[in-house]
Amino acid sequence: MKPVRSLARVMLSGIFVVSGARNLQNPGRLVPTAKPVIDRVTPLLQNLSPRVPTDTATMIRANSATQLVAGLMLATGRFTRPAALVLAGTLVPTTIAGHRFWENDDPVARNNNQIHFLKNLGLLGGLLLAAADTEGKPGLRWRAGHRIGHSRSSVQRAVRTARREAKIAVRSAATARRLPG
Known part of the structure; x- marks a missing residue:
């Protein structure tokens, strides 16, 4: 203090x-x-x-x-x-x-x-x-808002990664079908 x-x-x-x-x-x-x-x-x-x-x-x-x-x-x-x-x-x-x-x-x-x-x-x-007075520490309202914002960012990042990996998997599957075998 x-x-x-x-x-x-x-x-x-x-x-x-x-x-x-x-x-x-x-x-x-x-x-x-x-x-x-x-x-x-x-x-x-x-x-x-x-x-x-x-x-x-x-x-x-x-x-x-x-x-x-x-x-x-x-x-x-x-x-x-x-x-x-x-x-x-x-x-x-x-x-x-x-x-x-x-x-x-x-x-x-x-x-x-x-x-x-x-x-x-x-x-x-x-x-x-x-x-x-929060003594310079973030209050509950800020923490909750920050956590929600952080969670949204994490979800958006996971969705982008999943889309990217799905596209890569589709391309790999399409390439595998074209290969003689």
């Missing part, structure tokens, strides 16, 4: 590791902010599975634990692409729940939440880039 790529992943994951650990230990401070969003999502979660815990503190802890683990995976270079996707997925509800600047009447709070909202959009962009 290149040093710049390693450093960038550590820098990108730092906020998730620190805030994930902090929020895992103390989810209570986020409950009032997250509760309206979680209350809206609760019916959807209960439709998926009635056993899914939907209390706000548990949901915050689950999101925090996910961010902590995925952040560590991204920082250490283990399963970086899936880890970046998971972090991107956890960032969406975090941003929607925590930085609803459009609901703030106070201009200072509105501006502060708008800055954090935009910061999270930037983090989301970085995570999407990290999820798409």
